[in-house]
Amino acid sequence: MLASLTVAAVTLPLAGFTSATPPDKAPKTLLPPRLKPGDTVGLICPAGAAFSKETVQITKESLEALGLKVKLGKHVFDRFGYLAGTDQARAEDVNAMFADKSVQGILAIHGGWGCARLLPLLDYKTIQKNPKPLIGYSDITALLLAIHAKTGLVTFHGPVGSATWNKFSVDSFRQVLFECAPVLYQNPKEVGDNLTVTKDRITTLTPGTARGKLVGGNLTVLSALMGSDYLPNFKDCILFLEDVNEAVYRIDRMLTQLKLAGVLDQVKGVVFGKCSECEPGKGGYGSLTLEEVLEQHLQPLKVPVYSGAMIGHISHKFTVPVGAEAEMDAAAGTLRLVGSAVA
Incomplete structure (x- = not known):
């Protein structure tokens, strides 16, 4: 009995703690009909x-x-x-x-x-x-x-x-849901009165390109579903994440959870959007910065990673399809849909 438990404990991480849908049991991708005026x-x-x-x-x-x-x-x-x-x-x-x-x-x-x-x-x-x-x-x-x-x-x-x-948000919404066309997600590059872009910048953590199914959303909500039967399979996906009003140590904790659950080791690439109001805060013995936490968790994956995409609790946002095929270029800070996300 003890030997059986030991074997189970050793093989559990390989089996996947996430309880995500196994690839062989995942339903076929189903595109919804596009929206049209009058709908x-x-x-x-x-x-x-x-x-x-x-x-x-x-x-x-x-x-x-x-x-x-x-x-x-x-x-x-x-x-x-x-x-x-x-x-x-x-x-x-x-x-x-x-x-x-x-x-x-x-x-x-x-x-x-x-x-x-x-x-x-x-x-x-x-x-x-x-x-x-x-x-x-x-x-x-x-x-x-x-x-x-x-x-x-x-x-x-x-x-x-x-x-x-x-x-900005309406244009993305229309392109994805009305126009039935491949979409390029690229942050605005407005200089304004400055000498260079200071707002909505992209940070490349690991350069490179990748292709996979887009899976993700709010980090807090996604991590709370770990171990349930309500997660898609993460194998070979492009994982996108965002959050709001979370202390840096909580982002650290949730990314650690994804790592321990085997999620991060399965992905082809990561796009981290905006983490609004996620500053280190005051006092005590100091804090890691959000940038440091992302580097520590995501750079060792050896897959393309960039942060700063217009995804999250922000006024100007992309509409990103969960389950659609996409290509990412971490050096350029872009995502491109492979085909349409609607029928």
């Missing part, structure tokens, strides 16, 4: 509550300005503490929007917390039979990853309804 987008609150009706109205008007129609989920204005209603009610809205033939896309109004609580309640068979774009970021990462893992459906790490619908 209806369903608005849901799968995590935090919609405290402001004005915010929902601004979301509605923004989507209408894109030529889309809007349908509110039945439980959009529900509230259960810090959640937008009970788990059952929020899951009901997700399932209903996928089942509704009059709805062509689904957009979360807010992030927050609570999506992971819904994962056992989702109707993955219905979702797979009714593919449509699901869009959001932050806590919505749990839905994006789980739905892709269970159904193969490409999902979209992009704006939530309450985000700023500025030209």
Whole structure:
């Protein structure tokens, strides 16, 4: 018995602690139909509550300005503490929007917390039979990853309804979801009154190029799903990550978790987006910087890595498809979709 346990302990890391979907059991990649002017987008609150009706109205008007129609989920204005209603009610809205033939896309109004609580309640068979774009970021990462893992459906790490619908974000949103074309993700290079670019710079940690399926999202949410059955397979993927308002030691802790779970050893490349408000902070005995933590965890992987991409809790953001094939160039700081992420 002891010998058996020893063998199991030795082989566990090789088997993968992540409980990610094994490659031989992963569903085929499923592209959702592209969005078109006149299509209806369903608005849901799968995590935090919609405290402001004005915010929902601004979301509605923004989507209408894109030529889309809007349908509110039945439980959009529900509230259960810090959640937008009970788990059952929020899951009901997700399932209903996928089942509704009059709805062509689904957009979360807010992030927050609570999506992971819904994962056992989702109707993955219905979702797979009714593919449509699901869009959001932050806590919505749990839905994006789980739905892709269970159904193969490409999902979209992009704006939530309450985000700023500025030209940069709208252009990326349109290119990915409307225009059915390969997309190049490249940070703006505006010098302004300065002698060189000072804002939204790219940092190359390890130069090189790689190709693989895009998998990732919010680091906190992704790491919280480790050990569950709601993660896609990470083998040969391009991992993209972002976060907000996390102390540097917490980023260190979460990247360590990905390392110990075997995730980092499987990837073909890493794109680290923005970590907003992730400064070392004050006092005590000092801190590592975010740059140092990224170097320590990601440079030893010997795969292309760059940071600073327009992915994260920022006003100007890329819409990045989870599950789509992409090529990265870490020296140039670019990602390019291989084909379209929608049908």
